[in-house]
Amino acid sequence: MTDKELWKKIKEWLIASDLVEPNVYEDYIKTASLETLSKDQMAIVVNSEFSKKHLEYIKNGLIEQILHVLGREVEVLMLTKEEYQKEKSYFETIKKQKNTVRSSFSFDNFVAGSSNIGALEASKAVIQDLGTKWNPLFIFGDSGLGKTHLLKAILNELGSKNPDKNIKYYTSGEFRKEIIDSLQGGFKEIESTKDELSELDALLIDDIQFLANSDKTNEIFFELFNICIENNKQIVISSDKYAEALNGFDKRLLSRFNQGLSVKIDRPDIETAINIVDYKSKLANLNLSESAKKYVASYYGSDVRKIEGAINKIGFALIQNKVDSSKVIDDEEVNNFLLDYSFAPGGEVTVQKIKNVVAQNYGISPAQIDSKNRIQKVVIARHIAMYLTGEILKKNYTEIGACFGGKDHTTVLFAYKKINELVASDKNLKKLLTKMKKEITS
Numbered sequence: 001m002t003d004k005e006l007w008k009k010i011k012e013w014l015i016a017s018d019l020v021e022p023n024v025y026e027d028y029i030k031t032a033s034l035e036t037l038s039k040d041q042m043a044i045v046v047n048s049e050f051s052k053k054h055l056e057y058i059k060n061g062l063i064e065q066i067l068h069v070l071g072r073e074v075e076v077l078m079l080t081k082e083e084y085q086k087e088k089s090y091f092e093t094i095k096k097q098k099n100t101v102r103s104s105f106s107f108d109n110f111v112a113g114s115s116n117i118g119a120l121e122a123s124k125a126v127i128q129d130l131g132t133k134w135n136p137l138f139i140f141g142d143s144g145l146g147k148t149h150l151l152k153a154i155l156n157e158l159g160s161k162n163p164d165k166n167i168k169y170y171t172s173g174e175f176r177k178e179i180i181d182s183l184q185g186g187f188k189e190i191e192s193t194k195d196e197l198s199e200l201d202a203l204l205i206d207d208i209q210f211l212a213n214s215d216k217t218n219e220i221f222f223e224l225f226n227i228c229i230e231n232n233k234q235i236v237i238s239s240d241k242y243a244e245a246l247n248g249f250d251k252r253l254l255s256r257f258n259q260g261l262s263v264k265i266d267r268p269d270i271e272t273a274i275n276i277v278d279y280k281s282k283l284a285n286l287n288l289s290e291s292a293k294k295y296v297a298s299y300y301g302s303d304v305r306k307i308e309g310a311i312n313k314i315g316f317a318l319i320q321n322k323v324d325s326s327k328v329i330d331d332e333e334v335n336n337f338l339l340d341y342s343f344a345p346g347g348e349v350t351v352q353k354i355k356n357v358v359a360q361n362y363g364i365s366p367a368q369i370d371s372k373n374r375i376q377k378v379v380i381a382r383h384i385a386m387y388l389t390g391e392i393l394k395k396n397y398t399e400i401g402a403c404f405g406g407k408d409h410t411t412v413l414f415a416y417k418k419i420n421e422l423v424a425s426d427k428n429l430k431k432l433l434t435k436m437k438k439e440i441t442s
């Protein structure tokens with residue numbers, strides 16, 4: 001129910017109740033209004049201090065009736081128009097402060113690389129030309145690659161540089177809830193929600209794919225979308241897929257997602273992943289060796305969330321093992337700390353990744369694969385890593401030898417033969433090879 005509808009009901013009740021004389025109604029009630037200040041506060045707004053005094057005797061009755069019709073507890077104040085304006089601007093300031101979210105989401109702490117630079121630059125560009133040039137901005141890419149980070153960075157940046165701008169960030173769940181709630185309030189309520197949203201300077205909706213198949217919400221979003229674009233109100237959307245691949249949306253809406261600027265965030269290449277590990281480990285006060293950073297990046301680099309998880313796990317392991325946090329941690333220690341930390345699917349397939357996956361499956365460190373260690377477990381792991389390098393990366397024996405510390409091609413040939421023989425007689429090894437291949441290439 002809108003404030004207007006609620007106030008209308010109160011006025012009808014007042015007329016029926018005989019609580020006020022017709023002239024008091026005409027002079028003081030008819031000119032008053034009911035306004036929402038916040039989730040928990042409403043105001044009966046009257047013309048002047050004089051009106052306030054005149055209505056004092058029915059104030060409690062009015063409030064009781066408002067709460068009764070509303071069906072929930074809120075604080076109801078009686079304010080003059082002047083007082084109301086002051087309160088309103090106070091609540092708007094508070095609301096704007098809420099526009100800034102966890103300051104950890106900024107452009108400055110977004111590690112850029114070839115996989116995400118387009119999305120980063122586009123997010124910055126939107127702020128320069130709000131609503132005019134790149135509208136809508138559609139950012140898409142797999143999970144954990146920084147889409148939410150960029151949306152929240154836009155929100156923070158706009159909120160701090162243009163405090164007068166009205167910006168709203170929604171997860172698609174929150175957006176759907178707002179629409180569904182207003183639908184329950186009927187036509188007027190939904191119209192007033194639409195009006196409210198179309199007055200925003202920027203509307204940011206995260207993970208739009210979760211709005212699929214919510215027909216009514218999509219219909220309203222479609223209308224809203226058109227109003228916003230026509231009126232140069234900025235829309236930024238994130239999605240896990242490019243627009244055409246989203247199922248459960250009206251085709252007209254999907255085609256509009258592409259009418260502004262559509263940018264993809266890819267999985268980080270190894271160099272960017274190492275830079276992310278470097279940045280996040282410094283934030284966590286961890287001192288990782290270059291090989292340890294490379295290790296984390298090549299295992300978990302396909303998902304930044306996984307990198308963060310791995311770094312948390314290393315930090316926790318240091319506390320558990322009472323290791324001084326200033327100590328340089330090498331790849332062998334990292335491997336031990338992360339033995340039970342699951343793989344991130346995907347990522348670039350490199351010889352290092354093959355060594356890492358094999359080492360982890362054999363409970364040894366990647367460095368041991370490259371070492372001269374002759375323990376049987378290490379020798380088999382080394383042979384398997386050579387074998388998988390040939391199978392997956394299609395390298396010849398000489399190239400494989402070069403990737404394993406300059407081994408002769410006959411050593412690689414021997415490894416190949418050995419693994420082929422073992423696989424023929426050992427079903428478990430065959431299964432393990434399939435599992436490792438999946439981990440390397442999925």
Ligand SMILES: Nc1ncnc2c1ncn2[C@@H]1O[C@H](COP(=O)(O)OP(=O)(O)OP(=O)(O)O)[C@@H](O)[C@H]1O
Pocket residue numbers: 109110111112116141142143144145146147148149150207240276304305308
């Ligand atoms: N390039 C980056 N630099 C620094 N941190 C990053 C980067 N990319 C992602 N992150 C961090 O990784 C975590 C996951 O990122 P985010 O939540 O933005 O991913 P997402 O793409 O929105 O994923 P989902 O589709 O699952 O919602 C966040 O803590 C974010 O700050």
